[in-house]
Amino acid sequence: MAEEQKIEVDMPAFDQKFLDFRELSKGGPNLRTSKDMTLKANECDKLINAMSLKITDDSMKYDWESKGEGSERKAKILAIYDGQAFITSCNSSSDVVGLVFDQSPLYAEQGGQTFDKAAVTSSSGVEFAVNDAQKYAGYVLHVGVVGSAGDLKVGDGVTVRVDFERRALIAKNHTATHILNYALRQVLGEKVDQKGSLCDAEKLRFDFAHNKPIEGDELKRIEDICNQQIQKAHTVHFREVALDKAKAITGMRAVFGETYPDPVRVVSVGPKIDDLLSDKSTSWGSQSSIEFCGGTHVANASEIYKFVLLAEEGVAKGIRRIVAVTGAQAAVEAVLRAKSFSSDLEAAVGYRPGAQMDRFIGELRTSVGQDKEVSLLMKREMLGQLDALKEVSIKAGKEQTKEFERKAKEAGEQLGKEAASSSGKTFVGVVDAGAGCDDAKMLGLAIELVAKAATEKAILLLSNAGGKCAILALVPKAASGLSAKEWTGKVLDAIGGKGGGKDDRAMGQVQDPSKLDEALKIAKAYP
Template identity: 35%
Template sequence: MSQGSSSAKEDTIGLDVHALNELQQVNVPPTDDSLKYNYTADDGGVYTFEQPTAKIIRIRYDKKFQESVQPGQECGLLLDRTSFYAEQGGQIFDEGFIVKEQSEDDEFKVKNVQVRGGYVLHVGTAEGVFTVGDTVKLYIDEPRRCAVMKNHTATHILNFALRDVLKETDQKGSLVAPDRLRFDFSAKGAMSVVDVKATEEIVNNMVKKNELVYAKETALAMAKSIQGLRAVFDEVYPDPVRVVSVGIPVEDLEADPTGSGGQVTTVEFCGGTHLKQSGHIGDFVITTEEAISKGVRRIIALTGSEAHKAVHKQELLQKSVNELTQKIEDNSQTQQFTEKELNKNIVALDDEVAQSGIAYWKRDSLRSELKALKKKMDDIDKARKAAVVSRVTEESKKMIEADPDKAYTVHVFDAGSNAKALDAAMKQYKALSPRTSAMFFSVDQEASKILCMSCVPKDAHPSGLNAKAWVDQVVPLIQGKGGGKELSAQATGTNTQALEEAVQVATDFAKLKLS
């Protein structure tokens, strides 16, 4: 939660200007929050956090400082010192518990931690009785803090990687949360998929190096002289300022500020909490790259277990794409699946890929593969339809050759729902047997569709036969709709079971009109 987005209830707890004045007037010292950096890690990335004791110096709710708080009350605890990280610099606040040393049954659930004027306020709900002066023990949510630290260290490396790939870019904002990181940066346009992948690879390569992460307070003027150091320069930094570097001790950068050190790794001003080694980040995945305003882009990325889930998901999706590709290849021989089924599988898998939180470049790659499969199916469909048109054309030619002077013909072609095939047959009769009245049917059982098309020569019209009237005889039977004129008409219906009856009705009607 950002400092500017507190709810109305939290506003009754937070430290406003009046509260700060009140604290300063009685010389309450700012909170010692240096304990937030007190933790160690082994080579396997297992972190151990200090669980210090502190003293409650103020309790706040109802817009006032109170002497005590009862169970169930939401309030803020101001301590003399803390290991909890207060939200600032883009890093989200810590959560956890504060337990009264005298009675461990009395707990305070920390939901938010904010800092104002150097005073760190722990906001949450009392699950016991707390009084000013109580000694308490502090327990941060360690897995959550570790996840945040992974994302924060990864944010620094991402900033470096973007500079390497884009050359000219500046940080415009960031959010470091337990489940993701968000990084805003200046750019002339959208990053290409190749650039996004290259950025991700640079970060993962720095992770694999598993270099030490160094942090040290440095004189502001000295820190600013380090070549390659990254900072949001419209922000006001303290003096001394904390410098965080991956792989190169800050002392070495101070000793040679104009050297190449700041060009080959990430060096930034930062008061946040970081990992001890870059390798503890684990997997790193960029899931999104998008515009948020003119000239500003946003990347959302994952680390640790969330990134591992994304990597596993993309492996499963790649397997599904491979299996579907093989299914389509095999189907050209076995005809086990219909084109409709395969196209449906492509669309469903494409939707799943599009909505998945996998790597940005991998999502693009998988969708390109699926697009190629869709084109292949479209080509197969075009070829099949062209073959049907060719076959029906040849069949109609042979019918004409067998009886060129026939007065009428009613025929069923094996053309499915291919209207072009029936139209091709009609054109053959108009060109090669212009005195024949023709009605053609075809059925697509899978789509529950029946097609009907008719043509009548001009000289057949005086006898009473016209194409529209002819089609109108079968429309009710096929439960369809039709249209056309005296010389040409067509209809479509859904009652494919009525084909035989429709052919008989059409034949009887033509025989009656042309007798």
């Protein structure tokens, strides 16, 4: 058009403007929720009867290249809606408005596929960002905001440029739901019925009838079948077919409760539509993905690139949900996130069994379990490895604890001999049951043996082998004038620790194990 009018177009500047519009349109969901733009029955009646407008011709929505390219389209503004009434014009101060065109290349949200976004420019240069597209009684409402100076008016001619790159991402996910539906029936049986779906630019979600969680080996087969169909590079065929003929396709499955138009659009991943209609002996539905669908799809299954499961969960009684991603970037990121966790898992193997390893395993298990963007199969494998590592840690921990206890008792017996032969009313000793032990617990085991060997002595034991500096004091009735609480209190005050107890038994600790020598000195100076 510009060439016909001998007007030179600055394409780099135009492309930058379009990118600016794409950034502006990212605020779409927030704009949509800030204002109810639904065309209710009264508004639809006005369009039909009072304004005598024909429904929007959106047949051109299928005219595009599924790798992310498409042409601009011309349209005319027939109506402008501000959320309460139809108005004759709008501008940048008008907040969110909805435009009704005579024809539209946008896909309005329906059938589980999200809406298209687009940049609209009037013949006078006024820009409008379409953040949402919904269909009411056949009218496509293009919801968005005016992004430049000037007015948009009813009757204005506009140029519409769909964000085809975004639509290409949606198409990958939409076609993948069809393949997933086929894979589910292959693995779980024909009883699987679709109960809902959602396809946007980031992911796909598919709800289906199944009365129990899907086992790990079943999930792997489902993901494998999907990727096999993608790797086979099946052509995706689609055509409008008379409803009765479409329903007669052997093995054809329709969504329960769905009302289909006549003619209905048949989408087949692999087999040609002519073959589906002519060959009545082949059970097409059990061999390939064949569905009634009005959405936009890739031209070839290879465009999906890869299918990666992210989640499988129950959403209602007898209803399961699968979430997955497709495309090079999303699929690779899901796998890379899993590999990042795998590196952390390898690091966990290097920890010594005990509290430190248990803590690391617990933190990693929580991180892996909560991550919603990581490959589900790899996640489950890692969780299984973490559980196995936990079992090893528990077993090794029990064996190590027995060794700690043996050393603590051995130390108690030795210290008991020293206490029995020492002079004075008090005895102070150090217990070393081994690195990583529970200092407080080991002191308890040791002090009982010391007390048996030296029944009339006040005893205070210390330990820092486990990474803290712990103390425990025991004062028998025979040691009159002495207090375990007072004794430990003096030591803890000197080293900055905390504790408590009574005159006959008291304990405490400080986080810094290097305080042992100082604590030992204070303890020996008592009373």
